[in-house]
Amino acid sequence: xxxxxxxxxxxxxxxxxxxxxxxxxxxxxxxxxxxxxxxxxxxxxxxxxxxxxxxxxxxxxxxxxxxxxxxxxxxxxxxxxxxxxxxxxxxxxxxxxxxxxxxxxxxxxxxxxxxxxxxxxxxxxxxxxxxxxxxxxxxxxxxxxxxxxxxxxxxxxxxxxxxxxxxxxxxxxxxxxxxxxxxxxxxxxxxxxxxxxxxxxxxxxxxxxxxxxxxxxxxxxxxxxxxxxxxxxxxxxxxxxxxxxxxxxxxxxxxxxxxxxxxxxxxxxxxxxxxxxxxxxxxxxxxxxxxxxxxxxxxxxxxxxxxxxxxxxxxxxxxxxxxxxxxxxxxxxxxxxxxxxxxxxxxxxxxxxxxxxxxxxxxxxxxxxxxxxxxxxxxxxxxxxxxxxxxxxxxxxxxxxxxxxxxxxxxxxxxxxxxxxxxxxxxxxxxxxxxxxxxxxxxxxxxxxxxxxxxxxxxxxxxxxxxxxx
Numbered sequence: 071x072x073x074x075x076x077x078x079x080x081x082x083x084x085x086x087x088x089x090x091x092x093x094x095x096x097x098x099x100x101x102x103x104x105x106x107x108x109x110x111x112x113x114x115x116x117x118x119x120x121x122x123x124x125x126x127x128x129x130x131x132x133x134x135x136x137x138x139x140x141x142x143x144x145x146x147x148x149x150x151x152x153x154x155x156x157x158x159x160x161x162x163x164x165x166x167x168x169x170x171x172x173x174x175x176x177x178x179x180x181x182x183x184x185x186x187x188x189x190x191x192x193x194x195x196x197x198x199x200x201x202x203x204x205x206x207x208x209x210x211x212x213x214x215x216x217x218x219x220x221x222x223x224x225x226x227x228x229x230x231x232x233x234x235x236x237x238x239x240x241x242x243x244x245x246x247x248x249x250x251x252x253x254x255x256x257x258x259x260x261x262x263x264x265x266x267x268x269x270x271x272x273x274x275x276x277x278x279x280x281x282x283x284x285x286x287x288x289x290x291x292x293x294x295x296x297x298x299x300x301x302x303x304x305x306x307x308x309x310x311x312x313x314x315x316x317x318x319x320x321x322x323x324x325x326x327x328x329x330x331x332x333x334x335x336x337x338x339x340x341x342x343x344x345x346x347x348x349x350x351x352x353x354x355x356x357x358x359x360x361x362x363x364x365x366x367x368x369x370x371x372x373x374x375x376x377x378x379x380x381x382x383x384x385x386x387x388x389x390x391x392x393x394x395x396x397x398x399x400x401x402x403x404x405x406x407x408x409x410x411x412x413x414x415x416x417x418x419x420x421x422x423x424x425x426x427x428x429x430x431x432x433x434x435x436x437x438x439x440x441x442x443x444x445x446x447x448x449x450x451x452x453x454x455x456x457x458x459x460x461x462x463x464x465x466x467x468x469x470x471x472x473x474x475x476x477x478x479x480x481x482x483x484x485x486x487x488x489x490x491x492x493x494x495x496x497x498x499x500x501x502x503x504x505x506x507x508x509x510x511x512x513x514x515x516x517x518x519x520x521x522x523x524x525x526x527x528x529x530x531x532x533x534x535x536x537x538x539x540x
Contacts, residue, residue, distance in 0.1 A: 078184050079164035085157070094132055096192055098154055099165060101126045103181065103189035112186060116155065116168065116177040123151035155179065203246075206239035210345075211294040214301040225318025229305060229337055236341045243352045250359045291349060302342045306335060466503040472511045475504045475534070485534045492524045505534070512537050 085095035105122050106112050127133070127147045158165040165185035169178055181189070210232050213220065220228035306312060312334070320330035446454070464470075479485045491497045505515055518531040 079162055081160075081162035082164055082184065082188075085163060085165075095154075097130075098123055098126065099158070099185070099189050100192060102158075102166070102179075103186070103193075106181065112181040113178050116179050119155060119179045120148070120151045123154055124148055127151060158185075203239065203242055206235045206242070207291055207294060209235045210298060214298060223318055224311060225315045225334070226322055229315055229334065230322070232302075233337045233341050236344055240344050240348065240352075243349070243356070247352055247356050247359070250356055291345065295345060298345060299342060302338050305338050466499060468507045468510065471500070471504045471507050474500055475508070475511075475513065479534070479536065483536045487518075487522060487529070487532050492522075498524055505532070508534060 085099075086092045101122050102119055105114055105119060124147050127150055133147065133150055155166065155168070157163060159168045159179070164182055165188065167180045167182055169180060170176070171178060213228060213232055213235075217228075220226075220231070304311065305315060312331075315334045316327065316331045319325065319334050320327055323330065323333065325333060475485075478490065487501075490501045492501065508515055514535050514537055516533050516535065518533060520531045522529045522531055
C-alpha cells in the first residue's frame, strides 16, 4: 500500500504548521493560484508571480523576518516576494517549480500537481462549493437514456460514469445528513427575535432549501427510479452487454477476466442498492433532522418573544394590571350599565392551546420610577367614553347577527341563500357573519349544489335551518 509521504516532499505541510507564518503562506499560495485562472496552463513568468506577491505583501503591510540561520533584519517587499518563491520552489516544500524557457530564456513558474491540489483544497475549506444534488440523479438518468453515447465503450462511458455519479450523490447526502445540524443552527442563529425571524426567512428563501426542494420534487428519484433499475438489471442480464462491460473493465482496471466480471457486478449492485434502498434511508434521516432543528428554532422564537419586553408584552402587562385593579373596586357602580360589556377583559371566549403562557422569572426592579398622572375633567371622560364606544362598536357582532338572522327567517324554519339580501358588500358580510355564528345559537348550515356570484366572490349555495330545541 502506497503511503502519502512516499509521494509528497518531506516538508510539504511545513509552511502550514503552527509556529510558522502559516496564515501568510496559505494566502500567498492562493494568490499564486489565482494568477492561473485565465491561463491555458499552470505556467506563468516568474516576474508576474513576483508582482502578484509584491502587491499582496504591500497591501497587507507584511515583511517577513530573515530565517534563523541568517542575519536578522527587515527586507523590502520585493525581496520578500522573491524569497517566498524560492521557498515554495524548494525540494523540501515542492509547491512550485522554476524552469527557464529554451527559446526566450525567460524564467517561468509552474505549479506542481500536489501544489494545485493543495490550493484547491484550501479554497474549498474557506468557501465550500454548493452542490446541486439533483444533477447527479439527472446525469445517471441521462446516461442510461442515451445508450448511443456509451455504446462503443459501455464500461468507461456508461457504467463507470453512472457509478461515479451515484457515489458522489451518496457522499454528498451523507455529508448533508451529518452536518445538517450545523447548517441550520448557523442559519437560525438568534441574537433577538427580529434577527431570528430574518434568519428563518433567509433560510426558507435560501439556496439550500431550493436545492433540497429540487431533490424531493422536480428531480425526485421516484420519477426515474424504475427506469434506472431496469437499465441496471440489463447490465447483468444481457449476456452481450455484460461481456462488453467485463472486457472494458479488464482493460481499464488491468484485471483478469474473472475479477473484472465480479468488479462489474459489484458496481451495478452497489449502485442499485444505493438508489433503491440507501437513498430513501438517508433522505428520511435528513427530513427528520430538518423538522427537529426547525422545531427547536420555533421554540427559541417563542422563548425570545416571551422573554423580551416588546410592545405586545407591554400591552399584556397593562391589561393584567387593569383587570387586577377592576377586581379590587366595584367598577359596575361607577360605569353606566350600557358600557359594562366593554370592560369584560377577562372573558376567555377565544382561548386555545396557543394562548397558554408558561411562567417566567419576573425582572427585578432596580430603580424606582415616579409617573405623574394627569386628572381628567368630566368633559375628557365623556370624550373618552364616546371614543371607546365608537372603537368597540362591531356591526357584525354575534348578538347582532343572531337578531339579523331571526329577522330574516321570521316564523319559517328554513332560509335559502337566494332569499338573503346580497345587494351590497355590507349585506354579503352580514350573511357570512351570520353563517359563522349560526351553530352557537341553534341553526344549521347545509351545502347545496351550485354556486352564487356575489360581488366578485364565488359562494357555494346553501340553506340555513333552525334546529329543534331539545
